[in-house]
Amino acid sequence: MQHSTKRLRATFFEGDQQIASAELELTAGQTKTVGNLKSSADIRLGVDVVSRNHLAIAMDGGGDVVICDTGSSNGTFDGSVELKPNEWHKIHAGSRICLGGEVRMVIEMQADFTIPSGSTSRVATSTAKLADLLKVQDQIVIGRGRECDLALDDPMVSRQHATIYKGRVGGLMIKDMGSANGTFVNGRRIQQPTKLASDTPIFMGRHVLGLTSAPVDLSKQTAVRTRGATLDYRGGKRGLHPTDIEIQTGSMTAIMGPSGCGKSTLLKVLNGDVPLTQGSVEIFGVDLIAGYEYLRTVIGYVPQDDIVHQELTVQEAIYYAARLRLEHLDSAAINTKVSEVMKDLRISHIQRHLISQISGGQRKRVCIAVELLSSPLILFLDEPTSPLDPQAVEEFLSILEDLTKQGTTIVMVTHKPEDLEFMEKVIFMGEGGHVVYSGATAEYLSWFGVERTTEVYARLVGAELNTWVAKYVRSKEQPSPSEAHSGMKLQSTKAAAWRQFYWLSRRYVAIKTNDRVNTMMMIGQAPLIAALICLIFADITPAVPFLVVISAIWLGTNNASRAIVGEQAIFKRERMFNLHLHTYLGSKVFVLGIFAVIQSGLLMAVITLGYQFRGTDPHWTSPAGGFIWLSMVCIASTMMGLFVSSSLNNLEKVMTLVPLVLIPQIMLAGSISRISNWIVEVLSYCTISRWGTEGLNILQKTIHIDGPISGAGSAPQVLQANLGHYYHDVFGKLAGTFFLDVWWLVKLSIIFAVLTIVKLNARTAK
DSSP states (O other): OEEEEEEEEEEEEETTEEEEEEEEEEEBTOEEEEEETTSOOSEEEOOTTSOTTOEEEEEOTTSOEEEEEOSOSSOEEETTEEOOTTOOEEOOTTOEEEETTTEEEEEEEEEEEEEEOOTTOOOOBSSOOHHHHHHHOSEEEEESSTTSSEEOOOTTSOTTOEEEEEOTTSSEEEEEOSOSSOEEETTEEOSSOEEEOTTOOEEETTEEEETTEEEEEGGGSOSEEEEEEEEEOTTSOEEEEEEOOEEOTTOEEEEEOSTTSSHHHHHHHHHTSSOOSEEEEEETTEETTTTHHHHTTTEEEEOSSOOSOTTSBHHHHHHHHHHHHSTTOOHHHHHHHHHHHHHHTTOGGGTTSBGGGSOHHHHHHHHHHHHHTTOOSEEEEESTTTTOOHHHHHHHHHHHHHHHHTTOEEEEEOOOGGGGGGOSEEEEEETTTEEEEEEEGGGHHHHHTOSSHHHHHHTTSGGGHHHHHHHHHHHTSSOOGGGGOOOBOOOOOOOOHHHHHHHHHHHHHHHHHHSHHHHHHHHHHHHHHHHHHHHHOSSOOTHHHHHHHHHHHHHHHHHHTTTTGGGHHHHHHHHHHTOOHHHHHHHHHHHHHHHHHHHHHHHHHHHHHHHHHHTOSSOOOOHHHHHHHHHHHHHHHHHHHHHHHHHOSSHHHHHHHHHHHHHHHHHTSSSSSOOOSHHHHHHHHTOHHHHHHHHHHHHHOEEEEOSOOTTSOSSOEEEEOOGGGGSOOOSGGGTTOHHHHHHHHHHHHHHHHHHHHHHHHHHHOO
8 A cells, every 4th residue: 555745845034034944754544733933842032922832734545735733823815815723724836824924934845755564654733533543553652742643732631642453352442652741532541551432522732532533732722711600608608609710721811809808718719729609600611510530630720828848959949849749740841841940930040038938929939839840831820929929920920921822721810900011801700709891801890880990990899899799690591502512520539659658758858958947946855854864863763764765755745846847838738639648647757766776766865875975873774775666656746746737727826736735644554542442543545655665664664763662661763664553454464565655656656547548538528
């Protein structure tokens, strides 16, 4: 079998000056692309009016050369006729095609020829149906590379992304080929070969494919469409009344209204942060709730609070975020991506500055840079211009405007009327969660019959609000035909847990080590406390093991009490994207556990050496066992501290609660006074101090007792230190044994871990 191939020359002019020329060979179904210097197109032009993905050139089945505008910002023209995006247009020899109205492309046809069709030859196409390709071959490769059977012009698609093949027992299978951004079948990211049904949607980057339909570029669909989107809070209060809005792709849209009207609530409903009570939200034609696990890869969201750690540098914050979100990219690709987003957001010059040392506007840009790592199709921003001065606002909004030129849709909450100068569309909300206007920025003043934006706000509260609510409802009574469309229903998955654990731990270590003063103070507490114990207590009395255990509990609890509550906004955003709860908690326990071990080692070393130096009798008899046991006590206390940190919503409340948690540890340990009744004893079972003190006394074996003991004289005695006689004998032969202490300490640690997971899950429950 022979395939006809057409050879042609494409020459490009800017004015009368030739700027590029290329020889092209086209086989039926094969596509060549034209873009700017930032693209990976076959022909790249250094002209601003040419988009990253501007034009495709191909030869159809009849041997004619066809071109297709692939959604360029400035359009493509054949003479005076503007080509419709994503529709093939036949051209002829000598055709003069204008790209953006400034660059001319002249096509010169050359001789046709034929090439043999071998078993390894592939015909690249971006429009073919998978079923048609599978009729002539048993396996097809899909990717961005021109050598693929189905070539998708999509930067989120890997060069060889996935392969579809006929299974041994019939049916079709799909396999991801180690792509950077994953292959989603029915919304679930596949990790191994997966069987395909005839109606199964396949998502790769920005494209959705079906076996019997041509690939659809989601970036060309309506960005946001809601139908009756409603939110009710617990107790029956309505946060968002039924809302029908549409936001077009590549636009900049502002959400405005008086304070407390529900602007941020609407934004959270649109991006999936808050689940709807009724109605639906579609993002690029995909149902938001059902398809969230896929859509999270194309949604960016920057809340009001910063989503980067203050203790990291700008470069570190973006780098670790890239490691967590772009899980399949190698180190070189990660570094390239980090450099690109810093350049696009104009923050390369501050990349080595700590986040805590840069301005509010720069921090906001760093947060956006984190979101741009995944090349989102839509970016939601909650009052990004609030902390900025007028000059910084203009620069910031110009950056957002540049993003829309690259195809990103911007939706932002703002309270500044001057921001509307950059917006194409505005959504006004009235008191109580009512949308009262959704349309062009140029028309909202006439809609409300006012001359200034400040006058609009006065009409959105009180009795007059009902007039505008009714007017808006009437304008939406005639649904457009597109509203009959039903969003695609998908399923879910999460990122690789072990890899996520590694980078979360790496980042947390960087946070701790970057704040050197606080870290040294944290580590220095242990030897200082131990030195004070040795200084105050000349002999190892019963108070010494008790105070050593209480010190370990304090260190572990204090270390962990700030760990979660201090990064709530970061946790919630990363949870929305791909964060596992158990890897998040595991990384905290792992890093804080390392500090716990270091602190326990210093505490026990100073205690051992202090009493050995003083020549006390008895001296500390089990330094190694004591170190291991204190490490366990400190880690169990870390778990308790993490539970406290996850239970409250601000640091001040946590710091108030920590002493209330520690005081029972002192009172119920059984060292200060004998446990006198069953109620107190049962309470003591829930304390780390009871089991920690008993275990350390057992390891120490002997302590110094001052004063008379029953059946002895008045001289000080050296006795076995066992607190078993302080408690009721409810554990039988296990009472007072080290095994029982270990078992209860592990049990308490697990309980605190489970409670922390429950609390974390409640914060982000959908």
